[in-house]
Amino acid sequence: MKKIILVLSLLISSPLFAEEAMSILWSNLAPGSVDLPAATNVNLELDGKTVIIPGFIVPLDGQGKAQTKNFLLTPQQGACFHKPPSPPNQLIHVVFNEPIAVPTAEQPVYIAGKLSIKSAQSGFAKTGYFMHGIEAIAYPAQVVSAQPEHQH
Template structure:
């Protein structure tokens, strides 16, 4: 809990003063029953809100780069091009005006920005949401690639 409080306190930055960021989890993006089609199981109340959500980056503008402006944010560690993608209501297409650092594939990150409901084809997957990024915040604990138990506690 202290780690979450620390990470959320990092959000006190000038770009976010205009509207306080709402901390959300992936379950907030698909609020209905699990047997609903992903295209209709979206959270209309979040459209246009400034949010912060933890996740894992899958760059869309080139693998192996140290920075990116265009990526998918996923709830699962290890999402990549050779695995079936998550459903659209569990994938967020994120764009930034300025490139942000790409953490390792096992390292989560917090993304803060304006969330919109937007169905689109982004790279190899269909997404149901878009975030215009305001800030990328390093996860407060570095996760080693051999520590898979900790890597899934986000």
């Protein structure tokens, strides 16, 4: 179902369609064995690619603001400064040229942009990836599936 939503999002979004964004999931960012160090277990094949990935925003340019252009994208809901951060290969430092709306902490969002492998200290956590953001796409609040009508 996630893949269908990603494909529909890509078709609706004309700037991404022109860029041919590749939809990825968090597991794609850590392709090696779980025994490998997170700092080196990154996906070299994604370096320089335009991708789209769902996640949760943790603003780095001020908490409580309605907009941000500098944030961490995380795989888990409710990531904040009070919890231990995800491993570097599960954190993306995202920077947009223009601010985007900050959803609630419980609301995921699709972020599309050009992904780079770049280890850095970003805010409270070490990141393994950097993304120059192209577009933020609201995550559907509810997915309605087409069910055949029940006949008696």
